[in-house]
Amino acid sequence: MGRVRETIARFIEGEGHKVDATPVDPGTGESELLFRTRGQVFSVTTTENDGGIYSISTAYEIPEWARERGHNAETLERVGADHAGVQFSLAHDGSLFVATLDESAGTPERFTHVFWELVARVREAGTQAIETIVDRTESRTAAEKFINSFMRGEH
Amino acid sequence: MSDLLTAVEQALEDEGLLFTRDDDEDAFRIAFKSEGDRYFVVSYRDDPNFVMLGSGWALPSSVEAEDALDVANLLNVRKKFVKTALWEDERDVLFTIELCVESTEELRPHFGRLLDVLRDTAAEFFEQLRE
Numbered sequence: 001m002g003r004v005r006e007t008i009a010r011f012i013e014g015e016g017h018k019v020d021a022t023p024v025d026p027g028t029g030e031s032e033l034l035f036r037t038r039g040q041v042f043s044v045t046t047t048e049n050d051g052g053i054y055s056i057s058t059a060y061e062i063p064e065w066a067r068e069r070g071h072n073a074e075t076l077e078r079v080g081a082d083h084a085g086v087q088f089s090l091a092h093d094g095s096l097f098v099a100t101l102d103e104s105a106g107t108p109e110r111f112t113h114v115f116w117e118l119v120a121r122v123r124e125a126g127t128q129a130i131e132t133i134v135d136r137t138e139s140r141t142a143a144e145k146f147i148n149s150f151m152r153g154e155h
Numbered sequence: 156m157s158d159l160l161t162a163v164e165q166a167l168e169d170e171g172l173l174f175t176r177d178d179d180e181d182a183f184r185i186a187f188k189s190e191g192d193r194y195f196v197v198s199y200r201d202d203p204n205f206v207m208l209g210s211g212w213a214l215p216s217s218v219e220a221e222d223a224l225d226v227a228n229l230l231n232v233r234k235k236f237v238k239t240a241l242w243e244d245e246r247d248v249l250f251t252i253e254l255c256v257e258s259t260e261e262l263r264p265h266f267g268r269l270l271d272v273l274r275d276t277a278a279e280f281f282e283q284l285r286e
Contacts, residue, residue, distance in 0.1 A: 016188025018171045036171030038188055039267045116190050 002048040005031040007108040011115065012044075040126075042119060046108075054111050056122050057100040059091070060130045067094050075132050082124035099126035159183050159198040164258040166266035188192070189270060192277070198259065206259055209251035210273055218284055220245040226283045230276055235277045236269065250276050 009019045012035050020034040029048025034041060045055040062072065076088035076097055087100045101122045144149035156226045160176075160183045165189055167174045174187035185196040214223055220241060227239040227248065236252045250273050257264065262269070 013173065015191040016172050016174075017190075018173060037171070038271065041171075047179075119190075 002029050002031065002046075004029070004048050004051040004108050008044060008046050008054075008111065009033055011108075011112040015116075028141055038123070040123065042122070050107055052106045052111075054103045054105055055100055056103070056118050056129055057098050059096050059098045059127055060126050061096045062094065062130070062133055064095075065134050065155065072133055074098070076129055079089065079125065079129040079132055083121065084130070086122060086125040088112065088125075088129060090125045099129065101125075159200075159203055159259055160185055160196060162261075162263050163196050163206075163266070166263040169263070170267060170270070181250055189274070192272070192274065194273065204255050204257065206262065207251065208269055208273060209249060209254045210277060211247055211249045212242075212277060212281075214246050214248055222284060223280075225250060226280055229283070230280060234272065234276050234279075236272050239276060239280060247267055248277075248280060250280070 004056050005021055005023075009021045011032065012019045017035040017037060021141070022032050022034075024030040024045070027068050031046050031048075033044040033046065035044075035126070037041070040058055043057045045051050072094060073090055076090065080086060080088050083110070084101075087102075088097050090097050099122050102113060103114070103118055105114065120122055163185055164174065167185070172187050174185050174190055176190060177184045177186060183198045183200070186259045187194055187196075192210060194208065196206065196208050210270070214220075223241055223245070227241060230237070230239045238251050238253065240249050240251070241247070242249055252269050252273060254262070
């Protein structure tokens with residue numbers, strides 16, 4: 001196992017979490033570490049050739065009824081603007097989205113110092129995004145606006 | 156006597172957490188960490204319906220015991236499940252969830268929630284002390 005991957009995997013295990021480490025690209029030394037916290041699976045990408053670059057991701061399933069609404073990409077963009085550094089991407093035909101935070105920590109040890117803070121940032125952003133996606137308030141407000149206008153005879 | 160905490164071990168497995176056992180003639184004990192913070196689960200051989208989850212923290216030396224007691228009291232009123240108490244000459248704070256169960260299997264589907272509330276209560280306790 002590469003030094004960077006080993007350091008991060010041992011750190012996460014030392015913090016109490018089981019880790020599943022998988023080499024992704026032997027050429028670049030890229031690996032993926034999977035662990036679970038607070039009911040959510042997170043993925044950490046490490047690179048041996050550039051031991052200072054890391055990425056933390058987690059995926060959220062979008063409920064079926066909310067997939068076809070067409071503006072989930074815009075919602076993710078809007079929520080992403082509130083969370084510096086966190087990027088969202090829709091995947092699997094819009095059935096889920098992934099929240100990702102890239103970190104240039106410099107060394108594996110520095111990355112471990114900010115690790116839980118980064119996980120919390122990804123989780124906070126992801127939670128806000130899924131809550132916004134499943135919140136029907138916006139559409140209800142729009143409907144109420146339309147009904148009120150219609151009742152006043154503006155249409 | 157059967158192991159009262161087997162279901163808790165399974166709940167920890169569900170959560171992807173590592174743990175250690177430290178049983179003795181009086182009690183079944185599990186110690187584990189989550190996001191680096193230490194927690195424990197205890198059940199007593201002579202009281203198999205009782206199970207306790209908890210975490211203990213040292214109070215920073217700058218914190219006045221009276222302030223900590225005030226915050227603990229507020230949290231005891233407001234938080235579901237969790238009891239917050241100062242002990243060891245009021246220099247430690249203990250967060251515990253004490254439950255009466257027929258079987259610890261009953262805990263398994265709720266373990267994540269209980270762990271969240273323990274974690275959140277400790278975070279709120281220290282955050283309010285800083286305010």
